[in-house]
Amino acid sequence: xxxxxxxxxxxxxxxxxxxxxxxxxxxxxxxxxxxxxxxxxxxxxxxxxxxxxxxxxxxxxxxxxxxxxxxxxxxxxxxxxxxxxxxxxxxxxxxxxxxxxxxxxxxxxxxxxxxxxxxxxxxxxxxxxxxxxxxxxxxxxxxxxxxxxxxxxxxxxxxxxxxxxxxxxxxxxxxxxxxxxxxxxxxxxxxxxxxxxxxxxxxxxxxxxxxxxxxxxxxxxxxxxxxxxxxxxxxxxxxxxxxxxxxxxxxxxxxxxxxxxxxxxxxxxxxxxxxxxxxxxxxxxxxxxxxxxxxxxxxxxxxxxxxx
Amino acid sequence: xxxxxxxxxxxxxxxxxxxxxxxxxxxxxxxxxxxxxxxxxxxxxxxxxxxxxxxxxxxxxxxxxxxxxxxxxxxxxxxxxxxxxxxxxxxxxxxxxxxxxxxxxxxxxxxxxxxxxxxxxxxxxxxxxxxxxxxxxxxxxxxxxxxxxxxxxxxxxxxxxxxxxxxxxxxxxxxxxxxxxxxxxxxxxxxxxxxxxxxxxxxxxxxxxxxxxxxxxxxxxxxxxxxxxxxxxxxxxxxxxxxxxxxxxxxxxxxxxxxxxxxxxxxxxxxxxxxxxxxxxxxxxxxxxxxxx
Numbered sequence: 180x181x182x183x184x185x186x187x188x189x190x191x192x193x194x195x196x197x198x199x200x201x202x203x204x205x206x207x208x209x210x211x212x213x214x215x216x217x218x219x220x221x222x223x224x225x226x227x228x229x230x231x232x233x234x235x236x237x238x239x240x241x242x243x244x245x246x247x248x249x250x251x252x253x254x255x256x257x258x259x260x261x262x263x264x265x266x267x268x269x270x271x272x273x274x275x276x277x278x279x280x281x282x283x284x285x286x287x288x289x290x291x292x293x294x295x296x297x298x299x300x301x302x303x304x305x306x307x308x309x310x311x312x313x314x315x316x317x318x319x320x321x322x323x324x325x326x327x328x329x330x331x332x333x334x335x336x337x338x339x340x341x342x343x344x345x346x347x348x349x350x351x352x353x354x355x356x357x358x359x360x361x362x363x364x365x366x367x368x369x370x371x372x373x374x375x376x377x378x379x380x381x382x383x384x385x386x387x388x389x390x391x392x393x394x395x396x397x398x399x400x401x402x403x404x405x406x407x408x409x410x411x412x413x414x415x416x417x418x419x420x421x422x423x424x425x426x427x428x429x430x431x432x433x434x435x436x437x438x439x440x441x442x443x444x445x446x447x448x449x450x451x452x453x454x455x456x457x458x459x460x461x462x463x464x465x466x467x468x469x470x471x472x473x474x475x476x477x478x479x480x481x482x483x484x485x486x487x
Numbered sequence: 488x489x490x491x492x493x494x495x496x497x498x499x500x501x502x503x504x505x506x507x508x509x510x511x512x513x514x515x516x517x518x519x520x521x522x523x524x525x526x527x528x529x530x531x532x533x534x535x536x537x538x539x540x541x542x543x544x545x546x547x548x549x550x551x552x553x554x555x556x557x558x559x560x561x562x563x564x565x566x567x568x569x570x571x572x573x574x575x576x577x578x579x580x581x582x583x584x585x586x587x588x589x590x591x592x593x594x595x596x597x598x599x600x601x602x603x604x605x606x607x608x609x610x611x612x613x614x615x616x617x618x619x620x621x622x623x624x625x626x627x628x629x630x631x632x633x634x635x636x637x638x639x640x641x642x643x644x645x646x647x648x649x650x651x652x653x654x655x656x657x658x659x660x661x662x663x664x665x666x667x668x669x670x671x672x673x674x675x676x677x678x679x680x681x682x683x684x685x686x687x688x689x690x691x692x693x694x695x696x697x698x699x700x701x702x703x704x705x706x707x708x709x710x711x712x713x714x715x716x717x718x719x720x721x722x723x724x725x726x727x728x729x730x731x732x733x734x735x736x737x738x739x740x741x742x743x744x745x746x747x748x749x750x751x752x753x754x755x756x757x758x759x760x761x762x763x764x765x766x767x768x769x770x771x772x773x774x775x776x777x778x779x780x
Binding site: 215218219222223225226227229230232233236244245246247248249298299300302303305306310311312315318321322325327328329330331332333334335336337338339340355356358359362363366391392416419420421422423426427437438441442445452455456459462463466467469470471474477478481482 | 494495497498499501502504505506508509511512513514515516517519520523573576577580581591592593594595596597598599600601602603604605606608609610611612613615617618620623624626627655659660663664666667708712715716718719722723734735738739742743748751752754755756758759762763766
């Protein structure tokens with residue numbers, strides 16, 4: 180490829196042959212092509228370096244991590260931090276138990292919030308997209324307006340509501356709070372998706388004698404699966420990332436999610452950075468892998484209705 | 488129940504879970520914040536007592552709180568400007584189709600998908616005064632003479648470096664929204680401009696920018712709300728020190744560490760109003776649908 184870059188026409192022919200009609204990394208004059216590659220390299224470096232750095236530190240020894248100048252690859256390469264964090268060989272101190280339990284808590288809380296959010300949002304978004312009723316616009320606008328409602332507005336009252344119901348430090352409190360926060364976005368995503376589905380599909384079902392609910396369950400939901408997946412994954416990622424609300428709503432390891440535990444380990448100031456980075460990598464692995472595998476749903480969800 | 492009656496009731500049945508949730512856990516709490524901001528509320532010392540603007544006067548007299556207001560303004564300015572700028576740059580670089588674009592896009596989204604707290608812990612290590620890679624890399628490049636303590640000494644440097652961590656997380660959101668807008672610009676507009684002799688820079692300013700204006704407005708408001716609420720990054724990288732403190736952090740400290748709920752409510756109410764006013768102002772200033780061409 181390097182020799183091809185010298186000659187713009189060859190480069191174009193080569194990349195097009197290699198990538199098909201859509202592939203044109205090196206199209207245009209060589210200087211422009213080079214600028215393009217540099218720009219993409221800078222973007223990738225900016226996006227990935229901190230993540231790489233956490234991996235790098237988690238895979239070396241404390242003295243390797245503390246070397247000056249820094250080692251840009253793990254040297255020596257060891258798995259000791261992960262063995263300690265997973266409690267292999269009894270070297271985990273308290274960290275492995277805390278991290279394991281908090282990962283379960285995070286999964287229950289963000290998974291639970293995801294399911295409840297999606298079910299409620301499907302019902303509501305369908306009503307907004309397809310049915311005519313009084314106060315429709317008022318309800319729709321007031322629900323979406325809560326998208327702009329900052330955490331400030333609800334932080335203290337939500338804590339007091341949960342305290343008065345004796346729900347502090349329960350999964351239920353965390354899930355209820357998450358659902359109320361994620362619903363407007365999920366409804367916005369699903370409302371836009373339902374509007375792209377032709378009503379004729381349901382009308383055909385009505386002709387066959389199906390009720391509204393049956394049409395929703397058997398015709399609309401299967402067709403809307405990509406939109407539902409977008410709403411679900413975004414709700415799950417938002418749930419996994421929560422910190423402030425669980426910080427006040429959870430008080431011990433029975434409900435504290437992994438974000439709270441990682442922050443607590445960081446605040447202790449005695450956990451070495453090699454271990455801390457291993458914990459960080461593990462806490463980030465679930466959302467990271469989901470985002471890489473399901474990124475097209477995220478793109479679709481985040482940009483829902485934004486083109487208009 | 489007749490079929491017609493059920494049909495008329497159906498929308499309300501479908502909406503009832505939503506209305507219960509948003510009503511009980513968004514509207515009632517917001518109303519509660521608005522009312523309680525005028526009361527002295529302390530869970531260890533009930534009952535609550537009406538104090539008028541007393542909570543607000545106490546806030547304005549507290550230098551730690553007023554510092555956090557100015558700090559938050561700095562967080563917002565840096566956050567909005569950089570995330571929209573970087574987001575636009577990334578969107579422009581990824582606008583045209585090329586072979587690895589899908590993969591690169593997936594990687595660019597990554598910082599948005601990870602928990603802010605974990606990211607802040609990682610950046611805390613990057614900024615570390617003795618072993619951090621920021622010092623090591625800048626020193627190797629001869630950009631600094633010796634290792635620096637980056638956080639906690641200089642107020643504006645601390646704020647800028649903490650906000651960079653948030654910008655790193657929220658930029659993908661702007662990039663995606665702006666990219667979607669760029670891709671919806673009709674290609675014949677660019678073709679026409681090229682025929683008229685416009686270069687790439689000119690067609691960006693004259694065609695792309697006006698057409699993506701609504702998307703830029705959306706990104707601005709998103710960055711505005713997120714940076715007004717900055718908490719996780721400040722909690723990890725600044726702690727509760729006044730130097731780089733944000734209003735959200737002070738709200739947390741006032742209510743949940745000092746157990747002064749009334750003061751927390753008053754601070755919350757001010758910031759809720761500020762968020763609403765600034766969002767509406769930003770939309771009114773920036774949001775213009777492109778004129779039909």
